Amino acid sequence: MSEKYKYTCPKCSAGLSQAGEVMLTMTRTTGEKTNLILHPQPGVYGYYCNPPLALDDGELVECYCPYCWENLGSENFPNFVSLKLHKLDGSNVKVLFSRLVGQHKTFIVNEEFTEKYGEGSKKILSAVS
Numbered sequence: 383m384s385e386k387y388k389y390t391c392p393k394c395s396a397g398l399s400q401a402g403e404v405m406l407t408m409t410r411t412t413g414e415k416t417n418l419i420l421h422p423q424p425g426v427y428g429y430y431c432n433p434p435l436a437l438d439d440g441e442l443v444e445c446y447c448p449y450c451w452e453n454l455g456s457e458n459f460p461n462f463v464s465l466k467l468h469k470l471d472g473s474n475v476k477v478l479f480s481r482l483v484g485q486h487k488t489f490i491v492n493e494e495f496t497e498k499y500g501e502g503s504k505k506i507l508s509a510v511s
């Protein structure tokens with residue numbers, strides 16, 4: 383099992399990586415709730431829900447930590463979920479995942495804001511900055 387990408391909750395520091403995947407609790411505006419499973423590698427897209435739930439493209443979902451139930455939405459970037467990623471070199475960075483379904487964007491945020499993933503990220507970044 384690769385522990386290359388180790389994510390934790392920025393609020394309670396609970397580990398969010400399981401079996402090489404990232405697991406969050408997700409709710410829809412309809413009130414439906416499921417687990418949202420994400421690929422751990424920033425820039426690799428795709429998700430699934432367990433139990434399965436069909437999501438609409440363009441839908442904005444709320445993501446929560448399954449342990450402390452804090453909303454993981456980023457304060458600075460409302461359309462993104464913010465997680466802490468522990469890198470192999472021991473440093474920590476903040477990773478932002480889009481919580482708009484179908485919008486394939488992930489940003490790695492460090493102090494310099496230097497690493498970007500996803501098409502059109504520059505535009506989005508200037509729009510949310």
Ligand SMILES: [Zn+2]
Pocket residue numbers: 391392393394395396447448449450451452
């Ligand atoms: Zn938490």
